[in-house]
Amino acid sequence: VAKSSGRNTHAFFTPDLAEVARARHALETDLALAIRNEELIVHYQPKVSCLDGRIVGVEALARWHHPKEGNIPPQRFIKIAEEIGLIMEIDRFVLRRALAEIGGLIRAGSNLVLAVNVAATEIEDPLFIKDIVTTVRKADFPPSHLEIEVTESVAMRNPDVVRERISLLRQLGIRFAMDDFGAGYSNLSTMARLPFDAVKLDRTLVAGVAEDREKQTILRLALGLADELGFETVVEGIETAEDLRFAAENGATMAQGYIFSPPVSLEEFTVLLQPTLLASAVEVAPRRHGA
Ligand code: C2E
Ligand code: MG
Ligand code: MG
Ligand code: MG
Numbered sequence: 001v002a003k004s005s006g007r008n009t010h011a012f013f014t015p016d017l018a019e020v021a022r023a024r025h026a027l028e029t030d031l032a033l034a035i036r037n038e039e040l041i042v043h044y045q046p047k048v049s050c051l052d053g054r055i056v057g058v059e060a061l062a063r064w065h066h067p068k069e070g071n072i073p074p075q076r077f078i079k080i081a082e083e084i085g086l087i088m089e090i091d092r093f094v095l096r097r098a099l100a101e102i103g104g105l106i107r108a109g110s111n112l113v114l115a116v117n118v119a120a121t122e123i124e125d126p127l128f129i130k131d132i133v134t135t136v137r138k139a140d141f142p143p144s145h146l147e148i149e150v151t152e153s154v155a156m157r158n159p160d161v162v163r164e165r166i167s168l169l170r171q172l173g174i175r176f177a178m179d180d181f182g183a184g185y186s187n188l189s190t191m192a193r194l195p196f197d198a199v200k201l202d203r204t205l206v207a208g209v210a211e212d213r214e215k216q217t218i219l220r221l222a223l224g225l226a227d228e229l230g231f232e233t234v235v236e237g238i239e240t241a242e243d244l245r246f247a248a249e250n251g252a253t254m255a256q257g258y259i260f261s262p263p264v265s266l267e268e269f270t271v272l273l274q275p276t277l278l279a280s281a282v283e284v285a286p287r288r289h290g291a
Pocket of ligand 2: 179
């Protein structure tokens with residue numbers, strides 16, 4: 001291999017840092033604009049009861065379709081939004097939109113619990129409680145049908161403040177779930193100390209569990225511990241019937257994953273609700289005959 005030297009060769013093989021910075025800055029500007037113009041959209045993923053297979057909940061997840069770059073994954077734009085201080089605006093937008101859209105289904109008789117995501121650091125913001133309460137009231141949404149999924153982060157500086165605020169909102173009937181337990185920064189003492197209603201066990205703990213003895217031990221213990229602490233449990237990232245069976249047999253309350261549905265538009269989600277209603281009607285009918 002010829003030894004490369006000289007400016008041009010160097011520029012060719014090394015990523016141009018100025019270019020990377022420009023692209024990133026353009027993305028930040030576009031994201032701010034997209035938020036202001038309410039161009040983000042909300043997709044919905046069902047949560048299914050492990051007891052009877054019915055859709056009992058739904059998680060709202062932000063989506064951004066960039067006019068030139070196409071779909072940008074939340075992992076990317078949520079991270080940018082956190083870094084440039086726009087995450088609260090995204091989360092309030094998702095909350096407003098989801099309260100309006102799922103509120104319609106609830107008023108029509110559905111028993112769904114709607115879940116939205118927030119970062120633990122958001123709860124530290126003094127405006128958090130007022131923001132949530134005002135938004136829920138304005139939407140005329142029943143607070144007991146709302147769940148807030150909290151993702152822990154190393155940046156959580158005031159666990160006592162977070163606990164106090166969660167307790168306050170729980171008194172209004174709002175539910176809280178610890179998100180992504182078993183991944184990243186989540187730890188046992190936080191799980192025990194914060195007043196959650198449910199714990200979501202992260203996909204990394206769950207996916208492929210049926211074929212992995214070590215994962216089985218860990219998931220079984222995590223489910224048992226959550227149960228012992230009085231939490232409902234949701235297993236994330238269920239893609240196979242085998243994983244679903246293992247989780248259900250070991251006490252998971254609810255399951256979420258591509259096996260049921262990826263996050264989809266409101267229209268598609270509404271369609272998902274229908275066969276479940278039909279199936280449960282069919283199930284009830286023969287019992288009536290037998291009674
Ligand atoms: P999360 O809250 O843990 O959401 C679950 C993620 O796992 C979603 O990714 C979902 O599409 C994906 N997922 C669900 N089932 C499966 C499965 O069976 N297999 C696989 N491989 N993946 C599955 P998504 O929508 O890309 O969101 C990623 C993360 O971004 C979320 O993780 C959440 O932490 C964050 N996020 C998304 N929307 C919002 C938002 O509106 N606000 C905030 N603060 N964070 C959000
Ligand atoms: Mg979540
Ligand atoms: Mg999660
Ligand atoms: Mg997760």
